[in-house]
Amino acid sequence: MYGMYCSTILGFSHNPATVFFNKSIPYASKTSTTKNGSFRAKPNDENDPLLQAAINAASLRLQETLQPEPLFHDPYAGCFISPQFRFDDKKQRSSSLHYLLTTKFIDDKLVGFVNQTDGLKQVVLLTDGMDTRPYRLRWPTLTRIFDISPDRIFKEATEKLQGNGAKLPKGCLLRHIPLESSNIQQTLSADGFNGNRSSIWAIQGLPVMTLSSFEEILITVSGLATKGCSFLGVLPAQVVETNIGDEVTCLDSQM
Numbered sequence: 001m002y003g004m005y006c007s008t009i010l011g012f013s014h015n016p017a018t019v020f021f022n023k024s025i026p027y028a029s030k031t032s033t034t035k036n037g038s039f040r041a042k043p044n045d046e047n048d049p050l051l052q053a054a055i056n057a058a059s060l061r062l063q064e065t066l067q068p069e070p071l072f073h074d075p076y077a078g079c080f081i082s083p084q085f086r087f088d089d090k091k092q093r094s095s096s097l098h099y100l101l102t103t104k105f106i107d108d109k110l111v112g113f114v115n116q117t118d119g120l121k122q123v124v125l126l127t128d129g130m131d132t133r134p135y136r137l138r139w140p141t142l143t144r145i146f147d148i149s150p151d152r153i154f155k156e157a158t159e160k161l162q163g164n165g166a167k168l169p170k171g172c173l174l175r176h177i178p179l180e181s182s183n184i185q186q187t188l189s190a191d192g193f194n195g196n197r198s199s200i201w202a203i204q205g206l207p208v209m210t211l212s213s214f215e216e217i218l219i220t221v222s223g224l225a226t227k228g229c230s231f232l233g234v235l236p237a238q239v240v241e242t243n244i245g246d247e248v249t250c251l252d253s254q255m
């Protein structure tokens with residue numbers, strides 16, 4: 001696990017970013033980026049690795065929820081899992097502990113931020129499309145949640161969530177920003193994101209394969225975030241492992 005401070009890149013004065021590099025969840029699909037703030041995931045309908053990665057993550061949350069003393073409770077993770085799903089033993093839970101701990105960490109940071117923010121609260125989740133946080137966390141009134149994720153996975157997940165009675169807390173709003181959008185910044189602003197107000201950004205599950213893809217994300221965040229904003233989350237290990245050398249040094253030099 002590595003802690004990285006990204007306050008220079010993100011322009012955060014009081015809340016430096018915390019980034020954890022996670023080896024527990026595979027990201028099998030490559031992504032490409034554009035200069036206008038779009039992070040494109042290449043689709044593969046025949047054998048969708050993005051969908052499988054999202055289901056794998058949901059299965060870990062379901063297994064944790066069913067533990068005698070779970071780190072967190074996700075009552076909706078089961079709606080994404082096949083009835084034929086078989087739970088792994090304690091060894092599997094041990095190997096996925098990093099994912100579980102970072103999920104708990106992100107949950108606590110998100111809830112803590114919005115509870116300490118007066119007026120409008122803005123939460124941006126960069127996810128795999130099956131993130132249940134908008135429904136399972138206790139958001140206060142006037143919380144706006146923006147989910148940036150693969151469009152086809154989010155739509156399928158939303159249908160299953162609504163079919164299982166998932167509802168947003170009263171007075172809260174959820175907006176989906178398709179990962180395939182030609183301009184993420186513009187779409188966020190058009191859907192009501194206010195760059196003049198504080199916000200918290202969390203990445204977990206978003207298909208990011210290269211360091212340059214992550215840098216594009218930071219550019220988008222820095223273009224919309226204001227003083228007092230926070231950025232935290234999880235990156236797949238290959239972002240680091242396949243970019244050892246000049247690129248990592250360059251990224252570190254900007255922090």
